Amino acid sequence: MDTTRNNRMSKTLADRREYVLITIVGLEGVPLISKGDDVGSVIVRAAEKNQVTIENGDIVVVAQKVVSKAEGRIVNLLDVEPSAFAETVAKEMNRDPRHVEVILREASRIVKMKDNHLIVETKHGYVCANAGVDRSNVLGEHHVSLLPDNPDGSAERIRRRIEELAEVSVAVVVSDTFGRAWRLGHVDFAIGVSGMKPVKDYRGQSDMFGHTLHVTVMAIADELAAAAELVMNKSDGVPVVIIKGYKYPCGEGSAKELVRPIEEDLFR
Amino acid sequence: MDTTRNNRMSKTLADRREYVLITIVGLEGVPLISKGDDVGSVIVRAAEKNQVTIENGDIVVVAQKVVSKAEGRIVNLLDVEPSAFAETVAKEMNRDPRHVEVILREASRIVKMKDNHLIVETKHGYVCANAGVDRSNVLGEHHVSLLPDNPDGSAERIRRRIEELAEVSVAVVVSDTFGRAWRLGHVDFAIGVSGMKPVKDYRGQSDMFGHTLHVTVMAIADELAAAAELVMNKSDGVPVVIIKGYKYPCGEGSAKELVRPIEEDLFR
Numbered sequence: 001m002d003t004t005r006n007n008r009m010s011k012t013l014a015d016r017r018e019y020v021l022i023t024i025v026g027l028e029g030v031p032l033i034s035k036g037d038d039v040g041s042v043i044v045r046a047a048e049k050n051q052v053t054i055e056n057g058d059i060v061v062v063a064q065k066v067v068s069k070a071e072g073r074i075v076n077l078l079d080v081e082p083s084a085f086a087e088t089v090a091k092e093m094n095r096d097p098r099h100v101e102v103i104l105r106e107a108s109r110i111v112k113m114k115d116n117h118l119i120v121e122t123k124h125g126y127v128c129a130n131a132g133v134d135r136s137n138v139l140g141e142h143h144v145s146l147l148p149d150n151p152d153g154s155a156e157r158i159r160r161r162i163e164e165l166a167e168v169s170v171a172v173v174v175s176d177t178f179g180r181a182w183r184l185g186h187v188d189f190a191i192g193v194s195g196m197k198p199v200k201d202y203r204g205q206s207d208m209f210g211h212t213l214h215v216t217v218m219a220i221a222d223e224l225a226a227a228a229e230l231v232m233n234k235s236d237g238v239p240v241v242i243i244k245g246y247k248y249p250c251g252e253g254s255a256k257e258l259v260r261p262i263e264e265d266l267f268r
Numbered sequence: 269m270d271t272t273r274n275n276r277m278s279k280t281l282a283d284r285r286e287y288v289l290i291t292i293v294g295l296e297g298v299p300l301i302s303k304g305d306d307v308g309s310v311i312v313r314a315a316e317k318n319q320v321t322i323e324n325g326d327i328v329v330v331a332q333k334v335v336s337k338a339e340g341r342i343v344n345l346l347d348v349e350p351s352a353f354a355e356t357v358a359k360e361m362n363r364d365p366r367h368v369e370v371i372l373r374e375a376s377r378i379v380k381m382k383d384n385h386l387i388v389e390t391k392h393g394y395v396c397a398n399a400g401v402d403r404s405n406v407l408g409e410h411h412v413s414l415l416p417d418n419p420d421g422s423a424e425r426i427r428r429r430i431e432e433l434a435e436v437s438v439a440v441v442v443s444d445t446f447g448r449a450w451r452l453g454h455v456d457f458a459i460g461v462s463g464m465k466p467v468k469d470y471r472g473q474s475d476m477f478g479h480t481l482h483v484t485v486m487a488i489a490d491e492l493a494a495a496a497e498l499v500m501n502k503s504d505g506v507p508v509v510i511i512k513g514y515k516y517p518c519g520e521g522s523a524k525e526l527v528r529p530i531e532e533d534l535f536r
Contacts, residue, residue, distance in 0.1 A: 020293060020294030020295075020296060020499050020506055020509075021291065021292070021293050021294075021499075022291070022292040022293075022495075022498055022499055023289065023290070023291050023292075024289070024290040024291075024292070024495070025288060025289050025290075026288030026289075027288075028288060126450075127449075127450040177486075180448065180449075180487075180528075181395075181448075181449040181450070181528075182394075182395040182449070182527070182528055183457070183487060183490065183526050183527065183528055184467070184485065184487065184525065184526055184527065184528045184532075185466075185467045185485045185486055185487025185488075185490065185526060186485065186486055186487060187486065187487050187490050187491050187494070188491070189451070198453075199452070199453045200501075217452065217453045217454065218445075218453055218454055218455065218497065219448075219451060219452065219453025219454060219455050220453075220498065222451070222453070222455050222494070223455050223456070223494040223495065223497055223498050224498065226455070226490070226491040226494035226495060227290075227292075227491065227494060227495035227498060229486070229491055230290055230488065230491050230492065230495060230514050231288050231289075231290055233468075238288055241288075246498050257452065258451050258452055258453060259450070259451065259452065260448075260449075260450055260451055260452045264452075
């Protein structure tokens with residue numbers, strides 16, 4: 001071990017914990033959210049009931065479904081009139097034409113149609129199945145939820161409300177569950193951020209041996225969303241998670257920074 | 269709130285923490301690893317020095333670089349004789365032909381060549397830049413590290429050694445940093461696992477309203493790797509992270525389960 005490393009080892013546990021200890025705590029008992037609910041206020045109350053203190057520098061990760069419900073981004077499929085194209089696609093895919101219609105309305109581009117899969121780019125630039133239009137955890141047999149219209153704005157509203165009520169400075173990430181190219185299984189991604197930069201930029205920094213780092217930009221907002229999902233669990237009703245101890249890059253960022261511009265993307 | 273939710277709220281904090289509190293602690297002062305080093309033993313000693321007790325059910329996330337070094341998966345480019353094809357590609361890309369040669373040897377298929385990007389499928393099935401052949405955090409100007417030959421096997425050896433020395437039952441994830449399609453920035457992924465299933469399968473389970481869950485398989489090993497990276501940080505020399513409090517699906521799994529078979533992949 002070189003001297004720097006030995007010095008590092010001699011730091012006290014308390015010192016160390018400032019650097020390398022992150023805790024992720026889920027809020028249980030978050031009430032069902034309806035249109036018009038004040039999500040920031042719901043979170044602050046739930047944190048109190050959970051005996052979790054929201055502190056400066058915490059990251060609050062909120063599941064998209066909660067945000068969409070509060071913003072009234074719920075559609076009753078019985079009210080939807082499918083277009084001729086939606087009818088054709090739905091027939092081909094053996095799917096509900098009204099559901100397909102809602103997906104098409106949320107899409108800016110169809111990336112891939114195959115079997116019964118409809119992978120689209122959403123108006124926000126996110127590539128995902130069904131434009132994020134989803135039936136699960138929505139009340140009512142014929143209802144689907146849409147992604148928030150402006151997830152960064154949603155994150156900002158929630159952040160400002162939490163900061164006002166809890167008198168702290170935090171970051172907020174709105175997360176959703178997407179599939180990936182090349183790899184099986186879904187993970188959670190950041191679709192909205194506020195109060196932090198969504199990436200950590202290592203450009204110009206060196207590794208332990210003085211080489212310039214090969215990987216220059218880490219998508220930390222996505223990593224925070226993925227970490228939070230470990231506590232949320234799909235079916236467990238834990239839609240809000242507080243992450244403590246991670247020093248995120250401050251400043252106002254947008255989850256759109258995580259979207260690879262089409263001209264730089266080798267894969268579309 | 270319905271009754272189930274109220275019941276959940278009435279659980280004590282201690283109960284609750286069993287379900288929704290995860291801690292992620294990085295081990296500092298892990299010594300530089302050389303070929304032949306016993307990584308499991310290094311981890312157990314580092315945990316002791318860090319005053320971190322490795323407990324039953326912990327997940328130990330180990331950065332690929334550490335594993336590759338211990339397994340001697342380091343190549344001196346001065347010893348490499350580039351093929352004619354490597355010379356051609358390197359010239360086209362303005363890259364070191366010996367580096368390109370090593371990448372081609374590790375690849376089973378080239379997914380995309382554009383500008384100076386070389387995205388390949390590795391022999392393990394992973395799609396990533398440069399087949400994971402990487403210069404950063406490797407001693408010596410002309411040295412590169414390769415991915416472990418069998419990362420699941422590496423994870424298993426490390427797991428067995430930790431279990432033997434610490435007398436506990438744990439899971440091990442070997443992680444590496446890759447780029448993604450569609451999204452900017454890198455995140456950490458699981459390239460090897462042992463002692464756990466890499467996915468959590470929700471098939472047949474219902475959401476809060478009794479609908480069958482739309483998302484059925486979560487890639488939890490990738491989420492664990494991403495969560496660990498938040499503590500590792502690229503340049504900080506924290507190559508081993510212990511995750512506590514996450515109930516992973518037990519059983520022996522393989523990170524290859526996270527590779528989407530080419531015939532099911534809509535994107536290649």
